Amino acid sequence: MTVTSTIGVDQRPWTLHADRALPAEPEVRAVARRILGETSALPIVSMHGHVDAALLADDEAFPDPARLLVTPDHYLVRMLVSQATSPGPVRDAGVRSVADLGVGDDGERDPRVIWRRFCAGWSALRGTPTRFWLEHVLAEVFHAPASPSPETADALFDHLADRLAEPAFRPRALFERFGIELLATTDSAVSTLDAHRRLGEQGWGERVIPTFRPDPLFEIARPGWPALLDELSAVSGIDAHDYDGFLLALRERRRAFIRAGARASDHGHLRADTIPLPAAEARILFDVARRGHSDPAAAAAFTAHMLFQTAEMAADDGLVMQLHPGVVRDHDRGVAARYGSDIGYDIPVATEFTRALRPLLEAFGHHPGFRMIVFTVDETVYSRELAPLAGVYPALRLGAPWWFLDTPDAIRRFREATTDTAGLRNTSGFVDDTRAFCSIPARHDLSRRADAGFLARLVAEHRLEFDEALETAVDLAYRLPQESYPRPAAVSA
Template identity: 55%
Template sequence: MAPRPLVLDDDRILPTDPAVRAIAREIFAVVRDLPLISMHGHVEASVLAEDAPFPDPAQLLVVPDHYVTRMLVSQGVQLEDLGVPRRDGGPVETDGRAIWRRFCAGWHLFRGTPSRFWLEQELHDVFGVDVQPSEETADAIYDRIAACIAQPEFRPRALFDRFKLEILATTDAPSSSLDAHAAIAASGWDGRVVPTFRPDALVHLRQPRWKQDVEELGEVAGIGIDTYAGYLAALEQRREYFRRHGALATDHGHTTADTTPLDRADAERIYAAALSGAVEPAAADAFAAHMLFEMARMSRDDGLVMQIHPGVLRNHHPEVHDRFGPDKGFDIPLPVDFVRGLHPMLSAFGTDPAFRCVVFTIDETTYSRELAPLAGVYPSMRLGVPWWFLDSPHAMRRFREAVTETAGFYNTAGFVDDTRAFASIPARHDLARRVDSGYLAQLVANGQLGLEEAQETAVDLSVTIPRTAYAPRG
């Protein structure tokens, strides 16, 4: 069979009605080339600090992208065969070409998914590929990308500039030295890469490495963590360290949105039990909720924007987690009660001008019932746009339809790409801008907005709103 051409429709994702599509084109034209504000992602800062050539096409586009690997795994491919490293250092596929062939053989699996949209745009726009991946075209595409990434203009910093990234936020453990960020700052390169403080491993007491992680926290902070007071002081010290290195936000991935605070004595008792290895599950859950409240207090005090990503049962398959570690595609959504869960936090800080939080969900049922009403009245809260299972064309459209009439556009926080796949960042933002252009075009066609207002709103959604939402305080 002859190779299928890879051609991008310039009107992709825009509305199909000819009159509305024409309006959407005018709106999209003003935002398609604006800078990218990437305030939540998982690209390692070391990639940009070292600025080394990417190893091979598979390591760039397949291995780090759990959107890609989870689909192949769902069809029986083993993570080892996709080159995903094992925790125990056991054997995995190291031949990038072999990994790439497996990916291309499964190209049909991505039909209708946002991964297909992103990958097509990466292949076509970044690397000049003009045929669709398949078993027959795998080697030719691999060679094309390999030739590209061997050139200086495809190194990480050059791509950062080419992508018009205004800022890229990484996600970092509290004990991180942030040496890579310091190296970037000292290098003379003007790309802006900032850390994000993510303390999940330190607040979930039943994590296997919790005590080790807390001890590392104490070591890097230079503060004893044998008491709850010391633990809090160490967290506060590290937050300040991150802030001095450019951090603008924190990030919190909890199973629930519970922010119920504990009495000081109860928090001290549970923390001591955890240090001794004897904490009960219910107590550990209560401590995690308490620490979400404490993190809100700290955000009010130090100005870091608090990002909350609840509602995911992470590492659903224990064997995969044990063999490969976290974030390997086995995170599964759960329903979340935001109204009751966030009530303690918002009661304490929701109207405090010193506090800012952005709340995300992957449970669409909460948009119009809970999250839009909350963001539509509490001045400290902004609604995060779709992420993870919802950053797809139809889900993004449903988001705008569900929340705009209650919360408006300006109580949201701007698109986040939430990706480890560096080369996919422009495609993900492009998709969001196309969806928003289509939604705004319908408002124009309905007579609810003028074209100029719609274009202004599109610009705000793309750059102004995220800049404002994450702007340093003071």
């Protein structure tokens, strides 16, 4: 049912300030504006994210504004839920849990109700990157006539629903309008890659590529791990129920991903430990876990061993190894049991890299065929550990600020903390790490603005020539992502 509502005709069209997120100092802002002019229209190379490849393979219209922009956005959901018991507009709008924003099997199903709750809580997003991204999506992508509020909620919903019904707002049309040159998805190691196969058949195989994510297979204490071996065996065609077969099956899956266009593997365990085990000990831990018995210490040791094994495989086949440890997943176990994962309850912890990565880097840090990109949500290690490591090991690059750190101030802090020791070229370029397809251009725009501000300050302080700043800005926005994620040699020809 359509609710008729209007936004006052005397209200100005909603536009965003051209200098948003640029430095406040007039002299530096003027330089940043010129630097941004060199990068704002560059193609997007999105090498780490969580957009479902089926979205583009199917190319169907998005369902409604709430299911597109609210329910799947865990940044937004977590912020509104954090206000659920405080006096104010979020509680007044009826938000008590993630279910009230459409999450879970028993979640709210009326998209207009969800949208009204989001609009009522718009003020809770002030000052956050979520607010910045959503403003870009609403104003720049959908040309919304006004910002969200209780008064504009229904008119905005109708405006967005009308746009979503147009062919120009289907996924592939938006992909072209966003200027995306290359998009990497993140895919289970036991995925059949059917969506990527279909994309390849439709001529999109060079533009949307998979990323190999084997985490559940490396965590032998995880519930259901023995059943995963059945899936790995079936999809690889190799019996993975013993340790040696397990390694062979993983290598075969990596080859299958490379054939589908993959350039990287992705690993998000709690710790960065990479201590290898003697093969005999690894076999024992594997066999014990296969029988359903594995204690936390043994499981952590096996995960660390498999990260080392992954580096060895990567040195052979050329897949870039992405590592992003340091997050306690599903902090509220009751919420996770009821509503599932990836809804905002993943919380960062302090992370150690120097000793943890030493075995791996001693073995492969100078290997010409190995490339590793490390991300963190623990800012304290940037200058103390990660920048010095990236500043000496040829195989290591620093991943961009991501997840809780892809904000204007955190991106600036990242550059300030790492450039002295690692320089600028030992970073990987920006990754948006998003499930929210329509926010991809917003996130890359914010990164380019933050980097323009950082480089402009170097120019204003006479630490960098202006032409060098322009060249560096293009490196950070476009060239470095391409260089950091090369095609594996096996498929480069």
